[in-house]
Amino acid sequence: MSEENRPGAGIVDLALVHYPVVNRRGEEIGSAVTNLDIHDIARAARTFGVRRFYIITPYDSQLELVREIVAHWVTGVGGDHNPDRREALSLVRPVRSLDDAVVAGDECLLVGTSAVATEDGLSWSGAGQLLEDIRRILLVFGTASGLAPEVMARMDHFLPPIAGRGDYNHLPVRSAVAIILDRLLGSREYPVSGRKKIPV
Amino acid sequence: MSEENRPGAGIVDLALVHYPVVNRRGEEIGSAVTNLDIHDIARAARTFGVRRFYIITPYDSQLELVREIVAHWVTGVGGDHNPDRREALSLVRPVRSLDDAVVAGDECLLVGTSAVATEDGLSWSGAGQLLEDIRRILLVFGTASGLAPEVMARMDHFLPPIAGRGDYNHLPVRSAVAIILDRLLGSREYPVSGRKKIPV
Numbered sequence: 221m222s223e224e225n226r227p228g229a230g231i232v233d234l235a236l237v238h239y240p241v242v243n244r245r246g247e248e249i250g251s252a253v254t255n256l257d258i259h260d261i262a263r264a265a266r267t268f269g270v271r272r273f274y275i276i277t278p279y280d281s282q283l284e285l286v287r288e289i290v291a292h293w294v295t296g297v298g299g300d301h302n303p304d305r306r307e308a309l310s311l312v313r314p315v316r317s318l319d320d321a322v323v324a325g326d327e328c329l330l331v332g333t334s335a336v337a338t339e340d341g342l343s344w345s346g347a348g349q350l351l352e353d354i355r356r357i358l359l360v361f362g363t364a365s366g367l368a369p370e371v372m373a374r375m376d377h378f379l380p381p382i383a384g385r386g387d388y389n390h391l392p393v394r395s396a397v398a399i400i401l402d403r404l405l406g407s408r409e410y411p412v413s414g415r416k417k418i419p420v
Numbered sequence: 421m422s423e424e425n426r427p428g429a430g431i432v433d434l435a436l437v438h439y440p441v442v443n444r445r446g447e448e449i450g451s452a453v454t455n456l457d458i459h460d461i462a463r464a465a466r467t468f469g470v471r472r473f474y475i476i477t478p479y480d481s482q483l484e485l486v487r488e489i490v491a492h493w494v495t496g497v498g499g500d501h502n503p504d505r506r507e508a509l510s511l512v513r514p515v516r517s518l519d520d521a522v523v524a525g526d527e528c529l530l531v532g533t534s535a536v537a538t539e540d541g542l543s544w545s546g547a548g549q550l551l552e553d554i555r556r557i558l559l560v561f562g563t564a565s566g567l568a569p570e571v572m573a574r575m576d577h578f579l580p581p582i583a584g585r586g587d588y589n590h591l592p593v594r595s596a597v598a599i600i601l602d603r604l605l606g607s608r609e610y611p612v613s614g615r616k617k618i619p620v
Contacts, residue, residue, distance in 0.1 A: 256456060260592050269585030304590040344608045383607040385469030390504040391598070392460050398595035399602045406599070407583040408544045 231271050231356045232405065233328070234397070235321045236261060238277040240368035251363040253282045258289055260394040262308040268401040273311045274321035274358075286314035318371065321358060328356035332375035333400060334366055335389050341378045344403055350377070351404060359400070361393055431471050431556045432605065433528070434597070435521045436461060438477040440568035451563040453482045458489055460594040462508040468601040473511045474521040474558075486514035518571065521558060528556035532575035533600060534566055535589050541578040544603055550577070551604060559600070561593055 236257060239250035253275060265273045275286050290312045292298040299306030315321050322328060329350065331342075342350070350357065360367065360375065372378075382391060382399050391399070436457060439450035453475060465473045475486050490512045492498040499506030515521050522528060529550065531542075542550070550557065560567065560575065572578075582591060582599055591599070 260595055263590055263592055264595050266588045267582075267584035267591055304588070307588065308590070380608075382467075382602065383609060384467035384601075385605055385607075388466045388504070388507065390463055390508070391467055392463055394594065395460055395464050395598035398591070398598045399606070401584075402582065402599045402602065403608075405585055407585075408580075408603075409583060 230351065230354050231328075232269070232351065233272045233274065233321070233356065233358045234261070234265055234270050234401075235274040235276055235318065235358055235360045236393070236397075237318065237360060237362050237367055237371060238275070238282065239279075240370060241362045241364040242366055242368050244365050246365075248368050249364060250277065250279065253277055253286055255289055257363070257394055258286065258309070258312060259305070261397050262311055263305075264394075264398045264401055265311050266308040268405040270311065270401065270405075272313050272324070274324070275312060275314045276316070276318060276321060277314070278316050283314045283316070286312065290314070318360070318374065328358045329354050329377065330358050330360060330375045332360045332367060332372060332378045333362070333396065334372070334378055335381050335391075335396075336366075337381050338378040341380050344380060347377075347379055347404060359404075361397055363393055430551065430554050431528075432469070432551065433472045433474065433521070433556065433558045434461070434465055434470050434601075435474040435476055435518065435558055435560045436593070436597075437518065437560060437562050437567055437571060438475070438482065439479075440571060441562045441564040442566055442568050444565050446565075448568050449564060450477065450479065453477055453486055455489055457563070457594055458486065458509070458512060459505070461597050462511055463505075464594075464598045464601050465511050466508040468605040470511065470601065470605075472513050472524075474524070475512060475514045476516070476518060476521060477514070478516050483514045483516070486512065490514070518560070518574065528558045529554050529577070530558050530560060530575045532560045532567060532572060532578045533562070533596065534572070534578060535581050535591075535596075536566070537581050538578040541580050544580060547577075547579055547604060561597055563593055 238253055240248050241251055243249045258275065262273055277283060290309050293305045293309040313324065379400060381389065382396060438453055440448050441451055443449045458475065462473050477483060490509050493505045493509040513524065515524065579600060581589065582596060
């Protein structure tokens with residue numbers, strides 16, 4: 221889908237890491253999968269032409285939970301009732317590790333995200349250029365308080381943190397994904413045809 | 421807070437309407453307040469320097485629910501445990517109607533949002549200019565399938581819909597709020613000082 225929607229540009233995939241991530245004290249943990257992250261991030265991914273949304277957790281019960289949720293919406297009654305949700309959830313791929321997300325396709329560039337600025341971070345325009353030049357990019361997001369050091373060390377590049385107004389730096393990962401996909405893939409143009417008259 | 425953070429520009433407030441909105445068939449309904457919308461939208465609002473986040477519902481039980489959630493995080497134990505959440509939730513103001521959000525401050529310009537393009541919608545650059553020129557703007561978002569016609573008819577302006585790649589147009593309101601605040605108020609610059617070295 222992303223290929224049709226993005227002529228001349230590469231494939232963008234997205235990964236949400238539940239292990240290894242860190243808690244507020246910087247300790248390595250595994251976080252729980254949440255139904256909400258799956259839905260919200262899948263809908264944003266579908267909106268912006270992302271090809272696949274990998275949910276990374278090594279825990280069997282969590283992988284099974286993701287599969288059940290996805291099945292309900294993609295092949296089950298959820299999708300009959302709400303085809304838009306089927307379309308979004310069909311992007312979801314539960315996998316055990318980052319390696320499984322990487323080898324699931326061609327070679328790809330790993331682009332990490334962090335709420336903390338990194339020394340060799342990309343600029344937003346540099347990131348936009350990468351999207352033009354590279355065949356496949358995997359955008360990697362962490363849950364909890366972010367990606368563990370061993371995952372960060374594997375990234376080829378990092379996006380800059382999202383700067384708002386002031387120093388409050390506590391966006392939900394769902395919101396960060398939406399904003400980052402919009403910054404990288406969104407359009408500020410909107411077709412004038414089919415505009416609706418405001419009711420008076 | 422927004423005034424300190426946005427020198428030379430006006431105040432931006434945000435309203436999330438639960439009644440009157442429409443369902444998928446275009447029928448007027450009242451939707452239920454969700455804990456998640458309160459948290460995610462308050463965190464995005466705080467990130468981007470929004471002054472107040474009005475939650476609009478005419479139902480007593482729903483107003484009481486919002487007050488209880490906010491109290492838990494602002495004056496209760498939730499905020500002791502998580503001061504970042506206190507800071508975000510302290511922007512929330514549960515009110516009965518759009519009128520209550522409007523008269524709660526100075527005169528203000530009502531700027532509506534919709535997933536459907538409107539005939540006299542602003543451009544994104546036009547919206548940015550409004551933020552420079554106008555003393556107070558209230559950004560109005562609808563839950564369910566969007567604002568009811570009677571609310572739309574009261575808006576002074578409309579923002580364009582968020583265009584992704586292709587025609588999928590089903591973002592959660594939480595994600596739409598995050599993207600719109602970023603488009604209007606976000607910065608693509610990020611201070612180089614304090615950058616963290618990636619662990620190797």
